[in-house]
Amino acid sequence: MNPFDDLLAGRPLTRAGFLTLLQGRKQESVRLRQEAGARARAVFGSKVYLRALLEISSYCKRNCYYCGLRCDNAQARRYRLTKDEILSRAKFAYDLGFRTVVLQGGEDPALTDAFLTDLLSELRPLVPDAAITLSLGERSPSSYEALYAAGARRYLLRHETRDPEHYQRLHPKAQRIESRLECLRTLKTIGYQTGAGMMVGSPGQTLAHLALDLAFLQELRPEMVGIGPFIAHPQTPLADYANGSLDLTLDLIAITRLLLPYALIPSTTAVATLDEAARFSALQAGANVLMPNASYEEHKADYNIYPGKKAQALEGTDSLEALEAALTRIGVHSSMERGDYHDHV
Ligand code: SAH
Ligand code: SF4
Secondary structure, three states: OOHHHHHHHOOOOOHHHHHHHHHOHHHHHHHHHHHHHHHHHHHHOOEEEEOEEEEEEOOOOOOOOOOOOOOOOOOOOOOEOOHHHHHHHHHHHHHHOOOEEEEEEOOOOOOOHHHHHHHHHHHHHHOOOOEEEEEOOOOOHHHHHHHHHOOOOEEEOOOEOOOHHHHHHHOOOOOOHHHHHHHHHHHHHHOOEEEEEEEEOOOOOOHHHHHHHHHHHHHHOOOEEEEEEOOOOOOOOOOOOOOOOHHHHHHHHHHHHHHOOOOEOEOOHHHHHHOOOHHHHHHHOOOOEEOOEOOOHHHHOOOOOOOOOOOOOOOOHHHHHHHHHHHHHOOOEEEOOOOOOOOOO
């Protein structure tokens, strides 16, 4: 049996099987993406879920080698939204119809449990039937529990790369893959819909590493999977490396769709940053989520994780209508529903 047939039939693959699949992907790429697109349509119909993304702080105490927000980047411009700014922007997204609000930020020491639980206690009734997703990095189990108790139900924390040596090539010694995995397990145990995922084409990454990432996703079964290409940031130690491959990213999205048919998989901003049209190619290759950027205009440029970010704009209803028209051209349409994870739709 070849691994592509196993994948299509929903049979588990070994790490070696994933590697064979990745090595032979170029010949299978068209079929792979078609099958993945068809699988997404079979599970979700023609719906693409929209999530409003709000970038709440550009401060970060971490030092990931790839990211422009790393604490050693003295040139980064830092901002932090107040509680009232977050509430008001979340309400703006809610009033536009969004039923998922994603609060993302660097690991800002000011985002204490006290601040966040107070924020959530006011946000929860303000957007009563919306899901609140957090993406605020690694925190303690008790912190994740407190945030869940305060009403957060989803958490995005990419594993970035599952291989410990490769992980250490992208992060300083104080940041360990073990701690990231522990966070992911904790989030799942608490009951969060949990998002893992990886950067594609980061320095030193091989197909064998990606095969391990796929085997990891198969085992963890995250409810959400974010996959985007590495984009070199000039103010980081990885400034001189090449960007990740868009083609390989799209194939990995397709493989992930076939591996986890019910997962919520975004067409990531990093994909659109390399090629704006690819935002839609990803949706045709199995992705089923878009995250328009609901942040304040004056702060968008300062949430500079990587250069040239091409987020899906969200100025108001005009942007949503333009997006709908673009989606219609590829035969899908947007849905503002919560779009929770279900094993069977
Ligand atoms: N601080 C949180 C959330 C913000 S970073 C966290 O790290 O989880 C969100 C994601 O941006 C990271 O998971 C990483 O995969 C991605 N990212 C950071 N720098 C990047 C780069 N240079 N190219 C592509 N993706 C990057
Ligand atoms: Fe901070 Fe996240 Fe960037 Fe790492 S990837 S430096 S944790 S914002």
